[in-house]
Amino acid sequence: MPTFRAPRGTRDLLPLERAAFIRLERIGAELANRYGYRPIETPLFEQVGVFERGVGAVTDIVEKELFRLAPRTEDGETWALRPEPTAGIVRAYVQHGMQTLPQPVKLTMTGPMFRYDRPQAGRYREFWQFDIEAIGDPGPAIDAEVIELATRFYREAGVVDPEINLNSIGDAACRPAYIAELAEFYRGQIDRLPALERDRLERSPLRLLDSKDAVMVELNATAPAITDRLCDACAEHFAGVRAHLDALGVGYRLDPHLVRGLDYYTRTAFEIYPRGVAGQQSALGGGGRYDGLVELLGGKPTPGIGFGLGLDRILLALEAQGTPPVSEPGYAAVVVGADPAGTADRLKIATMLRAAGLVARAELGQRKLGKQLESAAKERAHFALIVGDELRDGQVQLKDLEAGTQKLVAVDDLVRELERAQASHHHGSGR
C-alpha cells in the first residue's frame, strides 16, 4: 500500500489523460483567440471576500464548498482556493483599471478550480475549466456570440449534439417582485412541500424551481414563470438574445426553470448538457450575464457575460459516446544496436534526428538486440535504426517495423529518408 496518495477528490492526470486535457486546452486557446479573447491567468487563491461578495455569501459554493486556507499570523488574511474563475477575473479587471481599455474586454483562462464537495464520478475537488469572459458589453448580441462560441468548442472537441438550455432570470428591476410572487405561490402550497424545500423557501425561493423532487416537478408546472414577469428591458434583451441565436442557427431549448447557483447572474443564464442526459454530474458547462458583478467587486457599474466549461466532463461525455481517446504519439525511429559500447553512437544519431524535429529514442541500456526490437515494435515505432559495424562506412540499417523490410542507408541521408517516409505514410493513412 502506498504511504501517500492523492488527496480525496483529486487525481493524477497520467500521460494518456493529460494528453487528452492538452488537446482540449489547445482547442480552447485557439478558439478563444479566433474570437478575440486574450489569455489571462489569475491566482489559484484570492481573499475570501472576492468569492463571498462575487459569488454570493449564501450560495452553496461559498457556504459549504469553499476551500478556505488557514490564516497566517503575519497578515491575518483569510484566503480561499478559487471555486470558479469569474470572480477572480473581474477582480483583476477592476484592479488593473481595464475599464480604460476598449470595451468589451474579452478574456480567457483555463485551469483548475477547487470545491470542497463530496466526490463522485465527474465531480472532483480539483477540476479543470475553460472559461471566457466579455466585460463591458450590455448585449444581447454578445450573449449570442458567447453561446455560439460554447457550442463551437463542443463541436471541435467532438461532443455529439450538446443541448443548450436557456433562460432569462431578470434583473434588479423585475426579479425581486418575481421572487416575492414565487414565494407566495409556494407558501400557498406549503403543506405539499418536502421538508428540504420548506427550508430553502425562506433563503432562496428560486432554487425550488429546478428541484428534481417529483412533487416539486408537478408543482412547478403551474408555478409562475420568470419569463412572463420580466420587465420591458429584460424581455427585450432576452428576445434579442434569441433572435441572434436564431440568426446564427444555434439551437437551444428554453427552460424557464433554469436558475444558476451563483448570485451574480442577471438576465441570460444557460447550461449545456449532453443530449438526452438529465444526469446529475453531467453538466458540460454553463454561464450567463452578470451585470452587477463589477460594481460588487468595487468597480464602476459594468455589464459582463461569460461561461465556464468543464474539461473533465467533456472527457467523460466523449468516453460515454464512444469517441476513442487521443492515441499515444509514436516514435519516428528508435535507434538500436547490439554493441554495449555503442551508446554514444546511438545517442548521437538520435540527437541528430531530434535536431531535425523527428521523434526519436536511442537504446541506452545493455539489452540484446532482439529485446530492443521487441520494445520498439511494442511502442509502435515506425522505424528501427540498427547501428553496428556498418557505421564504419557511415551507414546504418533502416528497418521498417511495419513493413518488415530493411535497407542500408547512409547516416547523412537518414533525416531525408525518414521525413520522406513520414510524409508518404501520412498520405497513405489519409491524414
Added chain:
RNA sequence: GUGGCCUUAGCUCAAUGGUAGAGCACUGGAUUGUGGCUCCAGCGGUUGCGGGUUCGACCCCCGUAGGCCACCCCA
C-alpha cells in the same frame, strides 16, 4: 453535509472460516546483429488501514480511509 454499495499484485478479477491464485503488464531466457506470435522462468501482496470474535479471518463484527451510486449542488 445525508443514505447506500464496494475495496485482494501496477491493471482486470478468483479463492467452503483452514498454506493467497490466474490473466494482462513488466524483466530475463529459448534466439551471442533482427521485432509484435509462441514457450519457459522471474518480479510483484502486511487481502485499504485499525481493532474485535475465533484454535484459526480475504471471508464474520465494529470503526476508519478511499472509490462509486442516489441526494444536495454543480463543472
